[in-house]
Amino acid sequence: MQLVLLSLGSSIGDRKKNIDNALYLLELVGVKQQRQSSYYETEPVGGVANNKFLNIAFLAQTNFTPKELLFICKSIEFSLGRRVAKTWADREIDIDILLYEDEIIETSFLQIPHPSFHNRRFALEPAVEIASNMVHPKFKKKLDHLLKECQDKNEVKKLLNIKI
16 A cells, blocks of 8 residues: 545635545545544635635555546545636635655646645645655655745644634
8 A cells, every 4th residue: 555645625615524525535435544634724825715725634545546546536526516726716625645655756637746735834734743754755855844944924723623
């Protein structure tokens, strides 16, 4: 089984329910949870979205190839109401593959590690909570080190009370 690190986010509707439904569907198809971060409320990036996002990181094991996992993530997004939208727009659910073992994949439709992961506090903070010692295969740095270097100053607030 391969170790994968995913980021899930939602900014439309019942954000927690959207994420929880995505987690359920990932488990159902064989993406087996190892650890899940706390929920974080984050400022939208890019100036397009109007709503705050709810984000988590999800460490899992799977037998799916990276391409198969991408297809599964996109299928789950679609099944939960996501349609093609502008980059950085509000969305029901967003599932990104941040890391897949120590693989580096660069194709027209799949980039692993996620190309912006190391610059996004909303992805790094939840990831560091559950996988601080994982190493980014391109930069050869642990995730907690990348978080310390991150220049993103957008607010990322860990939620202790999940009644949102």
